Amino acid sequence: xxxxxKLLELTxxxxxxxxxxxxxxxxxxxxxxxxxxxxxxPPEARDNGLDLLLSAGIHGNETAPIELLDxxxxxxxxxxxxxxxxxLFLFGNPEAIxxxxxxxxxxxxxxxxxxxxxxxxAEALRACELERLAATFFSIPGRTRLHYDxxxxxxxxxxxxxxxxxxxxxxxxxxxxxxxxxxxxMDAVLLQSKVSVTxxxxxxxxxxxxxxxxxxxxxxxxxxxxQVNVERLETRLKQIIxxxxxxxxxxxxxxxxxxxxREIIKHSDxxxxxxxxxxxNFSELEPGYLLAEDIADTRWIVEEEGARIIFPNPKVKNGxxxxxLIVPVTVERLDAST
Ligand SMILES: O=C(O)CCC(=O)N[C@@H](CCC(=O)O)C(=O)O
Ligand SMILES: [Zn+2]
Numbered sequence: 001x002x003x004x005x006k007l008l009e010l011t012x013x014x015x016x017x018x019x020x021x022x023x024x025x026x027x028x029x030x031x032x033x034x035x036x037x038x039x040x041x042p043p044e045a046r047d048n049g050l051d052l053l054l055s056a057g058i059h060g061n062e063t064a065p066i067e068l069l070d071x072x073x074x075x076x077x078x079x080x081x082x083x084x085x086x087x088l089f090l091f092g093n094p095e096a097i098x099x100x101x102x103x104x105x106x107x108x109x110x111x112x113x114x115x116x117x118x119x120x121x122a123e124a125l126r127a128c129e130l131e132r133l134a135a136t137f138f139s140i141p142g143r144t145r146l147h148y149d150x151x152x153x154x155x156x157x158x159x160x161x162x163x164x165x166x167x168x169x170x171x172x173x174x175x176x177x178x179x180x181x182x183x184x185x186m187d188a189v190l191l192q193s194k195v196s197v198t199x200x201x202x203x204x205x206x207x208x209x210x211x212x213x214x215x216x217x218x219x220x221x222x223x224x225x226x227q228v229n230v231e232r233l234e235t236r237l238k239q240i241i242x243x244x245x246x247x248x249x250x251x252x253x254x255x256x257x258x259x260x261x262r263e264i265i266k267h268s269d270x271x272x273x274x275x276x277x278x279x280x281n282f283s284e285l286e287p288g289y290l291l292a293e294d295i296a297d298t299r300w301i302v303e304e305e306g307a308r309i310i311f312p313n314p315k316v317k318n319g320x321x322x323x324x325l326i327v328p329v330t331v332e333r334l335d336a337s338t
Pocket of ligand 2: 058152
């Protein structure tokens, strides 16, 4: 297999490849662009006009998605997978991946849309670099832009696999993309209702890609991901890469949609979250429940019917999101969300 197919090995070893560009047996060009970054380009005659960005390891301890991208790259490098799309593979935070940690000093997924300019350190530089790589990749006019940023979560979940769909004023969430996500095994989608600082918020808001954060199960170390079943996603990604995706039905039957009711922001060290340490994502909370307290008598009381919590984490830094309170929405909401 071509050395560049071993991007993960190179990244884990912190090594630069001797050859930066390699051609597979059937003329696919692989180009190393820097640490954890590799572009795949099909022969011109086979190119179907899709630019696909696949990222993982934005959080270094979320290894199942990294292993999935590694398998896809191996298949491309050995000629088993024949891309018709241009693809950019990115491993988001190489040093955190090497250490098996979510991040070192700063959560990279809170540093996009220019936020990296306001802080310093290795992770700020990496977020800036990732923005540059994505912007260059998505700079060719007239092509279709799609980004999946793959994650696993800190805790278990009542809905194992789900997507988060960013928000931009005046832009409508796409039914076709939702149907595609459902076909790829996602059982729920959270429709964001304000702009954000995550990687997919950047590619969606600033680079006009269709972009999704995908949550695939619980985060575990390399080699311990048997319980994270990515079969349906892997099959769909291979079809997208080879341009032979079956048509999916327009109807979104069975796909659960949610919107953000409120983001719980931790303001101080006095922040207290009144949830069991092992609470699962999508757990329901009754109206009237005292969810959190913070300085200056700030109290977060659940008011919304059908509210559920995702990503509760009282350990985040002050000023960051310590949980999202979400509510179910119907598919009609899509037509109204411009
Ligand atoms: O399990 C958790 O608490 C966090 C899992 C995770 O890393 N989720 C992403 C979601 C990104 C988004 O909001 O689109 C994150 O928190 O960065
Ligand atoms: Zn993550």
